[in-house]
Amino acid sequence: MKITSQEEYGLRCLLQVAQLTVKNELASLEGIAKAEHMTTDYAAKLLSILRNANLIESVRGKSGGYKLSRLPSEIKLDEVIKVLSGELFEVNSCEQFPGNDDKCVHIDCCSIRSVWFSVSHILFALLKQVTLEDLLKKEDLLSKYLKKELILNL
Amino acid sequence: MKITSQEEYGLRCLLQVAQLTVKNELASLEGIAKAEHMTTDYAAKLLSILRNANLIESVRGKSGGYKLSRLPSEIKLDEVIKVLSGELFEVNSCEQFPGNDDKCVHIDCCSIRSVWFSVSHILFALLKQVTLEDLLKKEDLLSKYLKKELILNL
DNA sequence: GCTAATCTTGACTTTTTAGTCAAGATTAGG
């Protein structure tokens, strides 16, 4: 249960694209990488994940670049995080942790599983309340908003 | 943002210890490993993490084993998860993701960071509401309890 | 059509996490 590199840097790239999209410009790979102080190769890899998930679109060739597929207000963090690293705990795969067997010993009754399900559910309900548009705000503004709104709306 | 092996299997071992502790028995390494279908070596490693964090105590020598250091009702999941894998996002280390620099580009203002902080805060507040005693219940009972109580008490 | 600026892809290397192995320390009970 940790924020992964792919989530963190993938989201940063997406936010760079969002910033230019609202100005009606395309974001170039090189521009994104420079802004985020990362290599273009790594940025390219992350952007390809975002593109394959239809969060962004790319235009190839000279004067090409990336733009959001939808409005920033229509892209919610729960979707972004699922694209970048999947669910916290996959509902149909307690098989992720089968011990040394094919099948988990606890398949019939597992109190741990029910905690993961609840936590995962609430977590993604939280993330669903935050959009890329929110993330384009300044930190102090967003921070206040999150404190006021996040839990209340669960 | 995924449940790690260490969290899952570590918690399973801890729960095995808890089951015997409430019966006033010591849990042996071999017993725990057999019950969870894992190797004794791996169980040993996880139990040593739990022991170093003072969640369990061990008795060496013949007729030795493990027991909880506290009552199951006094051990909360937020602590267990922190022991097994740390915070979701370390407050004092945006340095975890500095890009190709020493210092993160966004150190002064980072909307992403404020989301991680909020989410992490709520997540551990949730986990704090669940104790090992709760986890000793049957899945269906616990599941109902979680649905009713978890969010309400935030 | 050439060229330079762009995106695309898959194989590769490095780092981290997961899991194993083996040698050793402790102690109850005979």
Next chain:
DNA sequence: CCTAATCTTGACTAAAAAGTCAAGATTAGC
């Protein structure tokens, strides 16, 4: 005091995640 049943530890190997490299495809503008 010996032995068998325990726990302990650190080094090692395997698997997964992170990040790099290199070759190639596309297209605007000359």
